[in-house]
Amino acid sequence: MITFENVSKKYLTKHALSDVNVKIPEGKIIGLVGSNGSGKSTLMKMIAGLVAPSEGSVTIDEEAVTRRTASKVAYLSELDTYYSFYSVKETVTFFASQFPDFDTEKAYEILEFMDVDKEQKVKHLSKGNRGRVKIALTLARDVPIILMDEPLSGLDPMVRDSIVKGLLSFIDLEKQTVIITTHEVTEIEPLLEMVIAIRNGKVLALEDVETIRERDGMRIVEWLKKKYQEEA
Amino acid sequence: MMNWSGLLRKEFRVTRTLLLGVMAFDLLVMVGFFLASARWEFPYLTTIIGGVLAVMHVFFLPLYLLISLNSEGRKLHLWLHNPQSGARLLGAKLLNGLLALLLSLGLIGVLALLAYSLETSEIVFPFDNLGLLVLYIFSIILAGAISMGVWLTFYWTFYQVLKTYFRRWALLLVLMLIGLVSWFGGWFSGTRLGEFVMDWGYVQFPSPLSMEVNQEVFEVSTSTVPFPIGSVIIDAIILVVIFFITCWLLDRKVEV
Amino acid sequence: MGEEFNPSKPIYLQLVDRISWEIIKGERKTGEKLPSVREMAIQSGVNPNTVSRTYNELERMEIVETKRGQGTFVTEEKERLTQLREELKLNHIQNFIEEMKQMGFSSEDMIDGIRTYVTNEKENNA
Numbered sequence: 001m002i003t004f005e006n007v008s009k010k011y012l013t014k015h016a017l018s019d020v021n022v023k024i025p026e027g028k029i030i031g032l033v034g035s036n037g038s039g040k041s042t043l044m045k046m047i048a049g050l051v052a053p054s055e056g057s058v059t060i061d062e063e064a065v066t067r068r069t070a071s072k073v074a075y076l077s078e079l080d081t082y083y084s085f086y087s088v089k090e091t092v093t094f095f096a097s098q099f100p101d102f103d104t105e106k107a108y109e110i111l112e113f114m115d116v117d118k119e120q121k122v123k124h125l126s127k128g129n130r131g132r133v134k135i136a137l138t139l140a141r142d143v144p145i146i147l148m149d150e151p152l153s154g155l156d157p158m159v160r161d162s163i164v165k166g167l168l169s170f171i172d173l174e175k176q177t178v179i180i181t182t183h184e185v186t187e188i189e190p191l192l193e194m195v196i197a198i199r200n201g202k203v204l205a206l207e208d209v210e211t212i213r214e215r216d217g218m219r220i221v222e223w224l225k226k227k228y229q230e231e232a
Numbered sequence: 233m234m235n236w237s238g239l240l241r242k243e244f245r246v247t248r249t250l251l252l253g254v255m256a257f258d259l260l261v262m263v264g265f266f267l268a269s270a271r272w273e274f275p276y277l278t279t280i281i282g283g284v285l286a287v288m289h290v291f292f293l294p295l296y297l298l299i300s301l302n303s304e305g306r307k308l309h310l311w312l313h314n315p316q317s318g319a320r321l322l323g324a325k326l327l328n329g330l331l332a333l334l335l336s337l338g339l340i341g342v343l344a345l346l347a348y349s350l351e352t353s354e355i356v357f358p359f360d361n362l363g364l365l366v367l368y369i370f371s372i373i374l375a376g377a378i379s380m381g382v383w384l385t386f387y388w389t390f391y392q393v394l395k396t397y398f399r400r401w402a403l404l405l406v407l408m409l410i411g412l413v414s415w416f417g418g419w420f421s422g423t424r425l426g427e428f429v430m431d432w433g434y435v436q437f438p439s440p441l442s443m444e445v446n447q448e449v450f451e452v453s454t455s456t457v458p459f460p461i462g463s464v465i466i467d468a469i470i471l472v473v474i475f476f477i478t479c480w481l482l483d484r485k486v487e488v
Numbered sequence: 489m490g491e492e493f494n495p496s497k498p499i500y501l502q503l504v505d506r507i508s509w510e511i512i513k514g515e516r517k518t519g520e521k522l523p524s525v526r527e528m529a530i531q532s533g534v535n536p537n538t539v540s541r542t543y544n545e546l547e548r549m550e551i552v553e554t555k556r557g558q559g560t561f562v563t564e565e566k567e568r569l570t571q572l573r574e575e576l577k578l579n580h581i582q583n584f585i586e587e588m589k590q591m592g593f594s595s596e597d598m599i600d601g602i603r604t605y606v607t608n609e610k611e612n613n614a
Contacts, residue, residue: 012397029535050309050488067483071315081307085245097238098314168530173537190499190534210498210538217496 001026002047002145002177007056009042009201016042017201020056024206026144027173029191031209032181033224034198040181041078043198044147047179048075060145071099074141076134078150078181084123088133091122095137107140110170114162128159135163139170146171146178153183164188185220195220197227204231236320243328247300251332254292255339261285262343275353282344286373289337293377294384296329301388308392309488318479322385326378333377337370358441365440375464382471386478393485433462499534503542508551511562512573522552522560 002024009016017039024030032040045051046058049069058065060072086094088111096102111118114132116125122133135151151167152160168191171178182188189209197204204227212223262278262285269277304311314321359365387406394402420426436456493499510516522528525543529536543560546552550568554560563569588598 028537045309045488048309048313050312052484052487067312068315068317070313075309075313077309077313079307079309081310083242083245083310085248094238094242097241098235098316100235100315164533165530168533168536169526190493190532190538193535193537210500210541213496214498219495222495 001061003057003059003062004043004046004203005057005059007046007053007058009039009046009051010054015201017046017053020201020203022196022203022206024177024179024196025194026177027175028193029167029171029173029178029180031185031188031192031195031220032179032198033185033195033220035228038198039201040198041149042201044075044149044179044181047145048073048147050075071101072143073145073147074099074138074143076138076146076148076151078153080127080130082122082130082133084121087119087121088116088125089118091133091137092118092140095140099141101142103140103142106170107136110136110139110166113169114166128155131155131159132163132166135166139166142175144176146176148178148180150181150183152187160184160187164191167191185224189220192220195223197224199228199231202231204228235316236324239316239320239324240328243300243324244331246303247296247328247332250296250299251335254332254336258285258336258339259343262340262347266343266347269347275355276348276351278347279344279351282340282347283369285340286337286344286369289333289340290373290376290380292333292336293326293329293381296332297325297381297384298388300325300329301385305388305392308486312482312486312488318482319476322389322475322479322482326381326385329381330378333374337373341366361438361440364438368440379467379471382475382478386474386481389478389481389486393481393487396487430463430466431460433465434458434460500538500541500545503532503534503539504545504549507542507546508572508576511551511569512576516562518562518566518569519564520562521558522562524559 004020004022004024007020008018020043032043034040042051046053047060047065049065049067060069063069083091083094092104092107092111095107096104108118111133114136116129116132116136120129122130125133131151131154135148138146138148151163155163164187167178180188180192192209194206194208195212196206207223209220212218212220216223216226218226262282265281266278269275311321387410390409391402391406394405398405421430435458437459439455439457493502507516507522516522522543523531525536525539528534528539528542532539543552543554547554547560549572550565551563551572552560553563585595585598593601
């Protein structure tokens with residue numbers, strides 16, 4: 001379980017997160033939704049130990065998160081960065097050398113599934129294929145927590161479809177928790193079991209998606225709008 | 233260690249082009265001067281240029297590290313999303329930088345020696361023991377390079393910490409810190425306490441210089457040179473402490 | 489990507505309806521093995537936990553049976569399936585009647601309407 005307790009993050013002029021209290025349960029695919037600059041990425045980076053709270057604490061199974069929590073967390077950044085001198089294959093080899101839980105076979109299986117040429121240099125791949133490589137590198141890790149920051153952004157529907165299918169094929173919810181931020185909420189809505197709504201650095205709600213449908217008769221987007229209006 | 237060797241191999245790839253470039257430059261300069269020296273009839277020119285190039289290598293490691301670190305700085309989340317300790321992440325870069333330094337220095341050394349042995353003119357140099365002189369210069373270059381490399385890594389990492397909060401002012405703050413640290417170092421070594429802490433443990437090392445020349449001019453015995461062990465030990469301790477502070481900053485304070 | 493879902497009804501219930509419908513139409517035979525949870529999730533682009541919930545619900549309704557270590561199968565109890573068919577029929581009729589009532593039709597209007605429609609269709613086909 002990932003626990004945020006009174007977590008705030010302050011920069012000189014800006015509050016990225018304010019007084020976040022949330023317990024994120026295990027074994028689910030959870031969507032983190034909110035407008036641009038609402039603090040989604042900051043929240044994700046905190047779970048990955050790449051940003052530290054100014055106040056409060058972030059823990060995974062009661063253990064404080066640091067950068068080296070990377071051993072339990074696979075983090076897919078929203079940025080399109082990679083080691084430009086490596087081919088896809090070499091990138092896989094490098095990741096396998098860095099993460100003891102990395103499953104090389106699985107990485108190749110995912111790449112094959114997504115139709116990516118292993119021999120190509122990553123920098124020569126199309127943006128869509130680089131997105132796929134990032135997904136493969138993330139899903140090939142046998143870790144309890146998988147964080148994906150905007151895995152679908154800027155990719156065409158074909159790529160998105162193969163990414164969603166890949167996600168469903170290669171995660172194991174008996175052992176893994178997946179947290180996804182995305183602008184294409186409607187597109188992956190059937191994938192999500194829970195959603196966390198965030199606005200201006202405040203977590204507004206953590207809710208079961210099926211409950212939202214049953215009780216409010218709404219899609220996540222409509223529900224989020226309602227939550228935003230309630231808060232404003 | 234499996235994962236550290238993976239890191240080492242990656243670091244080698246990060247700066248492979250740089251290293252090849254530097255070595256090509258070494259080769260070009262040395263061969264160029266060797267060909268020119270025949271025409272200019274300047275004795276030992278290539279060897280001397282080799283020495284100058286070698287001494288310039290004291291800046292090789294910090295520059296190498298700056299380039300290597302900056303390449304990671306553009307994708308910090310990729311570099312830092314790694315279960316290995318900061319000591320290993322930075323250590324891999326330092327070790328690779330040292331290795332590159334030795335390769336480039338080795339190339340120059342071999343070329344300089346080659347030019348030396350091909351030299352036809354007769355000049356008496358003011359030193360007896362060439363091997364010892366080379367060893368001393370080499371040690372000084374290495375020590376200087378490591379010292380500057382460690383400090384550079386520290387300032388770079390500190391800059392990354394400040395950047396999160398102060399953005400473009402971070403560089404100015406780091407430059408001020410560099411000024412402050414060097415001022416403090418200078419001031420402290422001048423104080424009594426400073427002298428007491430730093431200036432001790434002199435031992436005499438054999439001198440590579442020839443006695444006659446120096447005796448005529450300076451009228452001092454130069455059969456030995458004093459070597460301040462104390463100051464070397466203190467410097468080494470400071471470097472180790474700075475390195476671990478840097479690792480701590482990288483593990484706990486640098487944010488993406 | 490997976491099919492569209494109605495936003496105002498839980499997805500697991502929509503999947504229950506869909507699978508029941510497929511069984512009634514004979515697209516899934518009695519005793520046939522259903523895809524594994526993961527396969528079904530991939531086919532329909534739905535969260536695996538939602539699919540599990542669907543299978544549990546179907547099992548509770550006694551439309552499917554889970555055999556330990558083998559998977560989930562459509563029930564072989566023909567009676568239950570006949571009953572399911574009746575339930576679905578009733579369901580559709582209920583929905584129809586409700587909507588017609590809202591439009592202001594009486595029961596007689598509806599029965600007349602259906603009779604006329606069915607007769608016309610027969611003639612057209614003949």
